[in-house]
Amino acid sequence: MLNTFTPLQRIMFKVMLALVPGIAAHAFAFGPAILLQLTWCSLVAIGLEAIMLAWRNMPLKPFLTDGSALLTAWLFALSLPPNAPWWLSMVGLFFAIVVTKQLYGGLGNNLFNPAMVGFAVCMVSFPAQMSQWLSPLALQTHASGDVTLLHMLWHPAGLDGMTSATPLDHMKTSLHGGLEMAKALPAATLQQGWPWISLGYLVGGAWLIHQRVISWHIPVAVLGGFCTLASLLWLGDSSRFAPPWFHLQFGAVVLGAFFIATDPVSAPSTRKGKLIFAGLIGLLSYLIRVFGGYPDGVAFAVLLMNLCAPLLDHYTQPAVFGHRSRGQT
Structure with missing residues (x-):
């Protein structure tokens, strides 16, 4: 399958594949919220990339399928608490994709690592939300058992019992x-x-x-x-x-x-x-x-x-x- 990819796509695919063992360990230890966070961030990153490419009159397909936006989304998502609110991901990815990557001219022209710029903006601007990490499954109380995977992403008030300091x-x-x-x-x-x-x-x-x-x-x-x-x-x-x-x-x-x-x-x-x-x-x-x-x-x-x-x-x-x-x- 990799033979049908461009060299850049092969590199991005291999890096994302290499992240899978860590993601699997995260999901096993802390629950599947990380998988939903990854999905949400991927959709947001692709959407922002498409908007900026259209605004810059650039072709969509070669840039949306090169894997760079997806990899940025994954690295950013893995730096967030899995239960971070949906809007926090959007803020961080706006600075990662729009400001750090596209406004600098796209992939290859950015001075800074896009995912880390998004993380730094969120950490400095919203420290309370960035500190709410999920407890290991073994430490989560039965009182929070009615919290669904979707609720984890949208951060309801009832989630507090499942969070703890790192x-x-x-x-x-x-x-x-x-x-x-x-x-x-x-x-x-x-x-x-x-x-x-x-x-x-x-x-x-x-x-x-x-x-x-x-x-x-x-x-x-x-x-x-x-x-x-x-x-x-x-x-x-x-x-x-x-x-x-x-x-x-x-x-x-x-x-x-x-x-x-x-x-x-x-x-x-x-x-x-x-x-x-x-x-x-x-x-x-x-x-x-x-x-x-x-x-x-x-x-x-x-x-x-x-x-x-x-x-x-x-x-x-x-x-x-x-x-x-x-x-x-």
């Missing part, structure tokens, strides 16, 4: 409340579905490397930069800082390393540039997560480094034969 939120709140890591960590790890989700994304990301859809440079550098700083601080003061394996199990660092930071449009193209770019994403993600005002910093770290991608490409281009490389005198 492990990262819980740990940060506990530490700010004066608890030491030895007491904060066990309580934060009760939501056992998250490690399986991260493992699913790790498996999918490794498959993408095997398929040569992405190179190893960015994922390895993101995880390496993140874990290096996490290990140093944990070894220096384990009463205040969580071990690196806790951070890898919870939050978006694995998803970000394999599926977000690797966006070829908004990342550097040289090997050295990719390593610097990704290593700094890992460091910034940890610093924002631990010392910043948000429980996870992957999106903000990616956007900050998107700004630096052209500069990194400029200074890391290999020298042309017979010429000095940039920076040499």
